[in-house]
Amino acid sequence: MTPLYVTQPSLATLERYSELLGGVWERGILTHNGPLVQRLEKELQARLGVRHLATVTNGTIALQLAIRALGLKGEIITTPFTWVATVSAILWEGCRPVFADIDPETLNIDPECIEEKITRDTVAILPVHVYGNPCDTVTIGDIARRHGLKVIYDGAHAFDVRYRGAPVVEEGDVTALSFHATKLFNTGEGGACVSTDPELDERIRRLRFFGHNTKKDVVEVGLNGKMTEIHAALGLVNLEIADAVAAKRHHDAGQYRALFRGHPDLRFQKHDPEAYNDSYFPLIFRDEEQLLRVERALNDEQIFPRRYFYPTVNTLNAILPYVAMPIAEDISRRICCLPLYRNLTQEDITRIADIVLEHL
Secondary structure, eight states: OOOEESOOOOOOOHHHHHHHHHHHHHHTOOSSSOHHHHHHHHHHHHHHTOSEEEEESOHHHHHHHHHHHTTOOSEEEEOSSSOHHHHHHHHHTTOEEEEOOBOTTTOSBOHHHHHHHOOTTEEEEEOBOGGGOOOOHHHHHHHHHHHTOEEEEEOTTOTTOEETTEEGGGSSSEEEEEOOTTSSSOOSSOEEEEESOHHHHHHHHHHTBTTBOTTSOBOSOOOBOOOOHHHHHHHHHHHHTHHHHHHHHHHHHHHHHHHHTTOTTOBOOOOOGGGOOOSOEEEEOSSHHHHHHHHHHHHHTTEEOBOTTOSOGGGOTTTSOOOOOHHHHHHHHHEEEEOOOTTOOHHHHHHHHHHHHHTO
């Protein structure tokens, strides 16, 4: 029996990838803002409808560069319902994460909880578009303006999402994207910073290359955050299949919803179907006992969903003191993402759903 995991990379053909790699070998340029990196940035800008996009090594570096480029030092309000990279990036840049609880329906940071956490030391808000579901960017933007705060969005899941008729990745001062292998669009490892400010974009590009300016003089402390030509080549060929990947993902998530809809013990993340990319398929159970029972039954059939995000980052006491976040902690214990990727078949989806429903 072939194992079914929560996700798998969506990949163009090896032959198509090899075509682009042939040019890389001929030119002998592997890094330092090579021609494929530049081409990928232009194609992503066109696809996403954004003005400025700088590719980087990965999504974590994108977050760190955003914090550094904005010159932030102090408290950054963020969500406890996220992957640890959101918090580790804040800590690496010498700032202090402050948690605000989430909305139990959207699973995004609750703007009312943000306002309660603002102090004289607050410098920014760092929300996450959880599973590609856009945050309440209007209210968050209003809070930030009233208190003089910067806004960085963790858009790791938010590739190609449009919200209120515009690309959600242009909300806030910077959005950090992840192009990790498991994401909707991937470059193997990779990421990007999106902004609307040309000067901020220029600084991010400088910081990702050791602080060099266009004359190659070192003008500030930077790091090595460059994307390679190898990763850019994979991104370019994967961009060619992005529409097909997205369509399959929407179809399969719709099949899951149809099979589970109306069951009293199950519910979905609240979202606008027109502003959602189905990056994952999260399912919220009645309680943790029920979730664990279903998980064991799936594992017995070589099906491996993921408790994403579990545990919440506010409980990672090896790196942070514990602060109770009751809503996020409750959701975290009861939520699980089912397999959702390009090669999943209709039979797979039906089998998974049958097992879930049988063991509730």
